[in-house]
Amino acid sequence: MDDYEAALRDIQAALTLCPDYRMFDGKVAGRQLRTLVYEHVESWTTADCWMQLYEKWSNVDDIGSLSVIYQMLEADACKGVLYFRQSLLLLRLKCPEAAMRSLQLAREHASSDHERLVYEGWILYDTGHCEEGLQKAKESIRIKRSFEAYFLQAYALAESSLDPSSSSTVVSLLEDALKCPSDRLRKGQALNNLGSVYVDCEKLDLAADCYINALKVRHTRAHQGLARVHFLRNDKAAAYEEMTRLIEKAQNNASAYEKRSEYCDRELAKSDLEMVTRLDPLRVYPYRYRAAVLMDSRKEGEAIAELSRAIAFKADLHLLHLRAAFHEHNGDVSSALRDCRAALSVDPNHQEMLELHSRVNSHEP
Numbered sequence: 001m002d003d004y005e006a007a008l009r010d011i012q013a014a015l016t017l018c019p020d021y022r023m024f025d026g027k028v029a030g031r032q033l034r035t036l037v038y039e040h041v042e043s044w045t046t047a048d049c050w051m052q053l054y055e056k057w058s059n060v061d062d063i064g065s066l067s068v069i070y071q072m073l074e075a076d077a078c079k080g081v082l083y084f085r086q087s088l089l090l091l092r093l094k095c096p097e098a099a100m101r102s103l104q105l106a107r108e109h110a111s112s113d114h115e116r117l118v119y120e121g122w123i124l125y126d127t128g129h130c131e132e133g134l135q136k137a138k139e140s141i142r143i144k145r146s147f148e149a150y151f152l153q154a155y156a157l158a159e160s161s162l163d164p165s166s167s168s169t170v171v172s173l174l175e176d177a178l179k180c181p182s183d184r185l186r187k188g189q190a191l192n193n194l195g196s197v198y199v200d201c202e203k204l205d206l207a208a209d210c211y212i213n214a215l216k217v218r219h220t221r222a223h224q225g226l227a228r229v230h231f232l233r234n235d236k237a238a239a240y241e242e243m244t245r246l247i248e249k250a251q252n253n254a255s256a257y258e259k260r261s262e263y264c265d266r267e268l269a270k271s272d273l274e275m276v277t278r279l280d281p282l283r284v285y286p287y288r289y290r291a292a293v294l295m296d297s298r299k300e301g302e303a304i305a306e307l308s309r310a311i312a313f314k315a316d317l318h319l320l321h322l323r324a325a326f327h328e329h330n331g332d333v334s335s336a337l338r339d340c341r342a343a344l345s346v347d348p349n350h351q352e353m354l355e356l357h358s359r360v361n362s363h364e365p
Contacts, residue, residue: 004037004040004041005041007037008034008037008038008041008067009063009064009067010063010067011030011033011034011037012034012066012067012070012071013063013066013067013070014030015030015031015034015070016066016067016069016070016086016090016098017090017095017098018030018098044071046072046075049068049071049072050072052064052068053065053068053069053072053085053185054183054184054185054218056068056251057185058185058218058219058220058249059220059249059250059251060220060221060246060249060250060251060252060253061251061252062089062092062093062251062252063252064251065085065089066086066089066090066093069082069085069086069089070086073086078111079105079106079109080106080107080108080109080110080111080115080116080119081106081115083102083103083105083106083109084102084103084106084119084122084148085185086102086106087099087100087102087103087106087122090102096126099126100123100126100127103119103122103123103126104123106119107119107120107123112144113143114140114141114143114144114146114149115140115146115148117136117137117139117140117143117149118136118137118140118146118148118149118152120136121133121134121135121136121137121140121149121152121156122152124136125152125155125156130156130159130160131160133152133156134153134156134157136152137149137150137152137153137156138153140152141153145176145180146180147177147178147180147181147182147186147187147190148177148182148186150173150174150176150177150180151173151174151177151186151189151190151193153173154170154173154174154177154190154193155193157169157170157173158170158193158197167197167200167201170197171194171197171198174190174193174194174197175194177190178190178191178194184217184218184219185219187217187219188214188217188218188219188222189214189219191210191211191213191214191217191219191222192210192211192214192219192221192222192225194210195207195208195209195210195211195214195222195225195226195229196225198210199225199228199229199232204229204232204233207225207229208226208229210222210225211223211225211226211229212226220246220249220250221246223242223243223245223246223249223256224242224243224246224256224259226242227239227240227242227243227246227259227260227263230242231262231263236263236264239263240260240263240264243256243259243260243263244260247260253279254275254276254279254280254283255283257272257273257275257276257279258272258273258276258283258285258286260272261273261276261289266293269289270289270290270293273285273286273289273290274286281313282313282314284310284314284316284318284319287306287307287309287310287319288307288310288318288319288322290306291303291304291306291307291322291323291326292322294306295326295329300326300329300330303326304323304326304327304330307319307322307323307326308323311323315342315346317343317346317347317350317353320339320340320342320343320346321339321343321350321352321353321356323339324336324337324339324340324343324353324356324360325356327339328356328359328360328363333360333363336356336360337357337360337361340353340356340357340360340361341357344357
């Protein structure tokens, strides 16, 4: 096809995930193929790369964004910032090991002590040491007030604190972050997060303002937050339209179709979730939804078959629980017990699963 730009995008994304990646049965190093393909594409300046990154990030093109960052890392001096952005994308793509490797590289290439402390804070947070991560953010702020330090502190506090009063602190921290210099990509994310906090506090007008301001700097995912505001205002049609705008703009839009299915009638929802499965067959929610609809229609065999399609690639606790319940409904005790035992091997303390297992076990001859 001679589409060298697309080939370069995919090779650079693959090398981001696995720097030692080899192709063609291990005979060709990925880096070697990249060098050959790179000769056939137009070279970008640093300014071109930042423009491309902003465009692709705004269009929810995560693979394209990864590729641009890889290219920038080959030449750009601010490697700490770029490795950090890379880690954010990898987390979004559910690649935690690669994301952690990028975070560690960000720490190694940090240009200052306050920047290094932020990356150390994220590493601690992502490995379950939230309080220690918060302390790193505070240390960084004592050296220099920065967007990323305030953002880390706000994010960690919002995700870890069970105290409802902490939301006012999170709002204050995000407002402090927005006062610090940063680019529109990160400002949009902070506005989006601030909108989410306001939604949780039931301050819908303030939330809508944040999402609208995020959209003004092309943080496209803010459409989803704004859709939620419309829904909470009992305007389901507006929520559906907002998600449609996200679908139209986003390069990777399987999750947007899935979310839009919550704002429409059953037939439209089924259509959206069929699209999700075509775009990303490994997302499990559409299988659960279709199985529940089939069960409501008393098509028990088809419902179980739908769940089995998903379980074949993911031993998900909720899927196993649902299939066990369907088997119990059909009187298939041995199949129900099999799924109960499989689910309890994933989570031995799952209360609903334990109750179902006990109930099914009492019916075993």
